[in-house]
Amino acid sequence: MTRRSRWIACAGPFLFPWGEAGSRRVYGLVASLAAAGYDVVVAGGGPEPRTMTPLPGVDGPGSVSHIGLAEKPPPEAGPLGSSIQTLLRWGQRTVRWLDAQPTKPSHVLVHGGQAQYMFHLQRWCRRNNVPLIVDVVDWFNGRYVRGGYLGPLHASMKLAMHYYYPRCDGVIAISSYLEAHYRRAGMPILRVPPTLDVKNLTVDARPTVDDSYPLTLVYAGNPHGNKKDLLGTVIEAVGRVQRDGASIELQIYGPTLGEVRNLFDGRSLPDGVRCLGRVPQAEVASALQGADFSVLIRRPERATDAGFSTKFCESLASGTPVIANLTSDMGRYLRPNREGLICRDHTLAEVTEAFRAAARLSGEQRGLMRQAARSQALESFDYRAYAEPLGRFFRHWD
Known part of the structure; x- marks a missing residue:
């Protein structure tokens, strides 16, 4: 039997190596595969780079290179051009690129693209006898996508989830909810x-916080693009705790001041709520490290339980404990009064009580939580920890 080549093609309409949540997800997976000994080529959706470019800073005997295939519609395409490309042509450029390679990959790993990508890639993989592995990170909900439940994007997502994904050769699932769903197939x-890359994320050593310092909370994200985040509830809870006499500050990264006020029904924001706008992804870690806690309050529903918040992992990696209600698999990693504080549910009363508990903590207690958060991230979210299981998973088809 002829041994397969040892390079993996990772494809999808995501920006790489940075630019969106999917970028960070893919970076972690391909870095693990490189650490397992595979050479990985990421065929991303952006226009750059136009030629194969090595990605530095990845540990392991393998390597990661990337190329942009411009599958993602450019901003100047407009609504009609974007719809034609995403609904009719997604995946075609990727298949042409695969055909042009001098040797076939040992596997194709796909992230995103829904039914359109899956249609083209499944045909190519079957024709060329190459296993197709899909990375599944969401249970799509029509209320959160453009066009709603009756729109073509939601239909494409559902078709991918229920028809194409179960017909792949293997699945990488981001959560135990999705793992259980596809295991039944x-x-x-x-x-x-x-x-x-938790190991190489520089974490500034902070001295023990003086008990008189204000409690600093941080939210980083886009509550308009991700309607699962209940930022309005967080702001209301901050106002209630301030009225109790506690010194508390909430720093909001991502939405504009106007967008935040809309979430707060147009009312004036409580004192201490600071809207700092968008910052480059590389600066998010610094913003997190400057806070005592990050805050992640989400509506409990199937879409939330099936996904897994990247922001949660980034916060622990930065040594910043988290205040959250438990959704998805967070309960595996967030222990009460260790890596953070747990809200019993997502209601205003419970979030307010969690903030009051945080304000009562001493500087020493906050410092111990920071250490526990960082330790948990090194053990559970560093890409090197998944090199062996991912390598073994992909060798199933060698």
Whole structure:
């Protein structure tokens, strides 16, 4: 039997190596595969780079290179051009690129693209006898996508989830919810949470916080694009705790001041709520490290339980404990009064009580939580921890 080549093609309409949540997810997976000894080529959706370019900074005997295939519609395409490309042509450029390679990959790993990508890639993989592995990170909900439940994007997502994904050769699932769902289909499956380069993330050593310092909370994200985040509830809770006499500050990164006020029904924001706008992804870690806690309050529903917040992992990696209600698999990694504080549910009363508990903590207690958060991230979210299981999973088809 002829041994397969040892390079993996990773494809999808995501920006790489940075630019969106999917970028960070893919970076963690391909870094793990490189650490397992595979050479990985990421065929991303952006226009750059136009030629194969090595990605530095990845540990392991393998390597990561990337190329942009411009599958993602450019901003100047407009609504009609974007719809034609995403609904009719997604995946075609990737298949042409695969055909042009001098040797076939040992595997194709796909992230995103829904039914359109899956249609083209499944045909190519079957024709060329190459196993197709899909990375599944969401249970799509029509209320959160453009066009709603009756729109073509939601239909494409549902078709991918229920028809194309179960017909792949294997699944990488971001959560135990998705793992259980696709395991029922009887296919090879591996659960891998969001991962990143925790080991090489520089964490500033903070001295023990003076008890008189204000409690600093941080939210980083886009509550308009991700309606699962209940930022309005967080702001209301901050106002209530301030009225109790506690010194508390909430720093909001991502939305503009106007967008935040709209979430707060147009009312004036409480004192201490600071809207700092968008910052480059590389600066998010610094913003997190400057806070005592990050805050992640989400509506409990199937879409939330099936996904897994990258922000949660990034916060622990930065040594910043988290205040959150438990959704998805967070309960595996967030222990009460260790890596953070747990809200019993997502209601205003419970979030307010969690903030009051945080304000009562001493500087020493906050410092111990920071250490526990960082330790948990090194053990659970560093990409190197998944090199062996991912390598073993992909060798199933060698």
